[in-house]
Amino acid sequence: MLQNSQMKGRARTLAAHAILITYTIIALFPVIVIVINSFKTRNAIFRSPLSPPNSETFSLVGYETVWNQGDFVLYFQNSLIVTIMSLALVLLFGAMAAFALSEYRFRGNSLMGLYLALGIMIPIRLGTVSILQIMVASGLVNTLTALILVYTAQGLPLAVFILSEFMRGISDDLKNAGRIDGLSEYRIFGRLVLPLIRPALATVAVFTMIPIWNDLWFPLILAPAEETKTVTLGAQIFIGQFVTNWNAVLSSLSLAIVPVLILYLIFSKQLIRGITSGAVK
Amino acid sequence: MGSLKLNSIHKSFGSVDVLHDIDLQVPDGEFVVFVGPSGCGKSTLLRIIAGLETTSSGTIEIDGNIVNAQSPTERGIAMVFQTYALYPHLTVRDNMSLGLKQAKFPKAEIAERVNMATTMLSLEDYLDRRPAELSGGQRQRVAIGRAVVREPTLFLFDEPLSNLDAALRVNTRLEIARLHDELKSTMIYVTHDQTEAMTLADRIVVLNQGRVAQVGAPMELYNNPANMFVAGFIGSPKMNFINASDVGSSKAATIGVRPEHLSIDTKKGDWKGSVTHVEHLGADTNIYVNCESAGPLTVRLFGEHSYETGQMIFATPQANKVIEFGADEATLQ
Numbered sequence: 001m002l003q004n005s006q007m008k009g010r011a012r013t014l015a016a017h018a019i020l021i022t023y024t025i026i027a028l029f030p031v032i033v034i035v036i037n038s039f040k041t042r043n044a045i046f047r048s049p050l051s052p053p054n055s056e057t058f059s060l061v062g063y064e065t066v067w068n069q070g071d072f073v074l075y076f077q078n079s080l081i082v083t084i085m086s087l088a089l090v091l092l093f094g095a096m097a098a099f100a101l102s103e104y105r106f107r108g109n110s111l112m113g114l115y116l117a118l119g120i121m122i123p124i125r126l127g128t129v130s131i132l133q134i135m136v137a138s139g140l141v142n143t144l145t146a147l148i149l150v151y152t153a154q155g156l157p158l159a160v161f162i163l164s165e166f167m168r169g170i171s172d173d174l175k176n177a178g179r180i181d182g183l184s185e186y187r188i189f190g191r192l193v194l195p196l197i198r199p200a201l202a203t204v205a206v207f208t209m210i211p212i213w214n215d216l217w218f219p220l221i222l223a224p225a226e227e228t229k230t231v232t233l234g235a236q237i238f239i240g241q242f243v244t245n246w247n248a249v250l251s252s253l254s255l256a257i258v259p260v261l262i263l264y265l266i267f268s269k270q271l272i273r274g275i276t277s278g279a280v281k
Numbered sequence: 282m283g284s285l286k287l288n289s290i291h292k293s294f295g296s297v298d299v300l301h302d303i304d305l306q307v308p309d310g311e312f313v314v315f316v317g318p319s320g321c322g323k324s325t326l327l328r329i330i331a332g333l334e335t336t337s338s339g340t341i342e343i344d345g346n347i348v349n350a351q352s353p354t355e356r357g358i359a360m361v362f363q364t365y366a367l368y369p370h371l372t373v374r375d376n377m378s379l380g381l382k383q384a385k386f387p388k389a390e391i392a393e394r395v396n397m398a399t400t401m402l403s404l405e406d407y408l409d410r411r412p413a414e415l416s417g418g419q420r421q422r423v424a425i426g427r428a429v430v431r432e433p434t435l436f437l438f439d440e441p442l443s444n445l446d447a448a449l450r451v452n453t454r455l456e457i458a459r460l461h462d463e464l465k466s467t468m469i470y471v472t473h474d475q476t477e478a479m480t481l482a483d484r485i486v487v488l489n490q491g492r493v494a495q496v497g498a499p500m501e502l503y504n505n506p507a508n509m510f511v512a513g514f515i516g517s518p519k520m521n522f523i524n525a526s527d528v529g530s531s532k533a534a535t536i537g538v539r540p541e542h543l544s545i546d547t548k549k550g551d552w553k554g555s556v557t558h559v560e561h562l563g564a565d566t567n568i569y570v571n572c573e574s575a576g577p578l579t580v581r582l583f584g585e586h587s588y589e590t591g592q593m594i595f596a597t598p599q600a601n602k603v604i605e606f607g608a609d610e611a612t613l614q
Contacts, residue, residue, distance in 0.1 A: 181380035
């Protein structure tokens, strides 16, 4: 009996691992293909796209092209500014709205919550034409501000939704203890609530950051000028209607993975660490 | 100083009335316990006194000043919560001193007050730990320490012992009693546990469905309950209620006898019945009897007694310990 159940348990573990490994391979496959091919000569890319570079096929020509052609340092800088600024605004405003929704009783509270969450269901790209008109009217076309504003709006609904759920989970006693100790509502928000929802903030940050970094749509429409190009848009210069410089495209994409990977590692560390334990039994 | 006066406090959430016309006066230095079943409004009343909840009508006076519009800090109260509510990211020392730092006390005085509180609660060894590294009892002592350092006019306790296990509960209860003796401050304590209420209180306020059922010293409530609710709530096991007409009493609708005021005899007595269950607690023996006339009764005998299930016995109430209640459930004098 015991052995039987042990075997069953092991089989289950194996099955779980098999599924997870399969998923990991599927998810990582395109990334790996991009990265290994970015280090190969053009011929090698087409001859055997799945083999890793060897002494014969190894080439940095793609990276050299990216370095020499196009202002990629500027593109990276633009992408980072847009992503980090939008992220900061989404987290700040999202957390503030979530705090108000979860903490205070006021007329229309749940209606307001629903309204703020509506954006999760309606894609912001449906409003592209109006957004473009607004940006033209306010003279923000070809500025990073335009992108930051749009991405903040795009990220807020999910942030408000997730963060308000988390904030409802924080014990009222803790906030009341702060009130009795004379903390202002701002300090209760900043000093008590925010540290406790750090894992949720990290989750929201990851989910918000990746679509912004990867987005091609809004940079193409709102800020296609040379000095405001983002990395994803910058990589497009190597893709032509008739000729595509695959070495350069793959190299620029490989480079574009690095910063977002670093940001992800920073947040995921926060994500794993739960510091709520011990706050409340 | 720390006297409290509540004038016809009324509170409703939407259309639900949770407190009706609560009047209460607490002189300086008294230990008052609010007790009642869950949902009776006792915690809401405490939160109203603390300033964490507004009243729908009525006024709260602390030391003669009406404080309805003041924040918890301005009222000079301190509160200990059931869930401890310690700041998880701060050390024990910082947890205790945050309120004082916020009020811009000089550093030396903060240190002195924290020292005093830690000595009083024997927390010296834990000052630099975080709440997660403490046991439940230690956490609650830190929470009490956080209240003590503020030297408040009023101490408020919201079921502080409910999350502790039985042994710690008795220890912490003694600690709170000792604290009251040392500090001589006014304390208001909410609990649903009548043992805590009886052991700690100078005066008990029994609440039932948002109304004050009775206010009095513990023994007064035990000996002279104002109505059936208080009679049933105070005392364990619960008072026996017997339909008066079943046992041939005249003016009362119901009569009440506490289990410890019944005696048992195998040969003669007032109410004949059979034993349905026996609980041996060592110091006491609880005997459940189904009487022919009086219905089911609980009898509490001191010491060890051997009765068997199904045995026929007679239960007799002590003559002057029977309480009579009228049809409106109020005690008949």
